[in-house]
Amino acid sequence: MLIDSHAHLQWASFDADREKVITRAREANVKNIVNIGYDLDGSEKAVELAEKYEGLYATVGIHPHNADRFNEKILETLRSISENPKVVAIGEIGLDYYRNLSSKDAQQKAFETQLILAQELKLPVVIHDRDAHAEVLKTLSKFKGKTNGVMHCFSGSPEIAEQCIRMDYCVSFAGPVTFPNAYKLHETAKTIALDKILIETDCPWLAPQNMRGKRNEPAFLPFTAEKVAILRGISLDELAEATTKNAKQLFHFL
Ligand SMILES: [Zn+2]
Ligand SMILES: [Zn+2]
Numbered sequence: 603m604l605i606d607s608h609a610h611l612q613w614a615s616f617d618a619d620r621e622k623v624i625t626r627a628r629e630a631n632v633k634n635i636v637n638i639g640y641d642l643d644g645s646e647k648a649v650e651l652a653e654k655y656e657g658l659y660a661t662v663g664i665h666p667h668n669a670d671r672f673n674e675k676i677l678e679t680l681r682s683i684s685e686n687p688k689v690v691a692i693g694e695i696g697l698d699y700y701r702n703l704s705s706k707d708a709q710q711k712a713f714e715t716q717l718i719l720a721q722e723l724k725l726p727v728v729i730h731d732r733d734a735h736a737e738v739l740k741t742l743s744k745f746k747g748k749t750n751g752v753m754h755c756f757s758g759s760p761e762i763a764e765q766c767i768r769m770d771y772c773v774s775f776a777g778p779v780t781f782p783n784a785y786k787l788h789e790t791a792k793t794i795a796l797d798k799i800l801i802e803t804d805c806p807w808l809a810p811q812n813m814r815g816k817r818n819e820p821a822f823l824p825f826t827a828e829k830v831a832i833l834r835g836i837s838l839d840e841l842a843e844a845t846t847k848n849a850k851q852l853f854h855f856l
Pocket of ligand 2: 608610638694775
């Protein structure tokens with residue numbers, strides 16, 4: 603079995619066929635799906651889905667894109683919805699200097715405030731880092747020993763992966779690891795410790811190579827898993843077993 607450690611099935615593009623998407627995931631042996639919050643509405647919807655479907659879990663948090671709208675009231679709402687037992691992490695939080703949809707100051711403030719929340723709630727965090735490796739690592743180093751979590755859709759070098767692992771973070775691979783020219787990412791997937799790897803779809807985005815251009819969904823996760831297994835020279839079963847164990851350990855679900 604596989605665990606999709608990062609999905610957004612609450613997204614509107616699944617409104618028409620969400621039930622079928624979940625069924626296809628189960629048929630593809632993707633037994634657990636963690637739906638990730640990105641704003642307050644997305645977090646609440648992730649929790650609703652987790653309550654409705656067995657095997658689905660949720661995280662709650664404000665994405666850096668939405669950091670400009672982050673405030674005290676949202677923070678308190680996140681705190682209260684995180685009491686639901688199917689909420690397994692705070693996220694996705696972090697920095698996005700690629701699109702810069704919110705100001706850098708607002709992104710940094712929302713990031714740190716939610717790291718403190720995670721620390722208080724003793725929940726792991728799901729980190730979004732785009733074109734901000736140095737700043738994300740600097741921020742996480744302030745919380746070293748106080749938070750742990752996963753670097754989602756990891757896009758960095760083996761050296762950056764090592765730095766994340768030293769900070770007690772796992773590294774999660776998404777569709778881009780299947781792209782033929784993703785040499786640096788292939789090197790990272792090949793070399794990092796097996797007990798630090800997670801896999802994800804980040805659906806509806808980032809479909810793997812042979813589904814490129816389509817809406818992504820959890821049933822496509824085996825393509826990403828297979829690519830990572832091939833890169834490491836291990837069987838798909840071995841990769842599936844390790845990543846499942848790692849995700850369960852991180853998110854504390856059974
Ligand atoms: Zn993200
Ligand atoms: Zn995401």
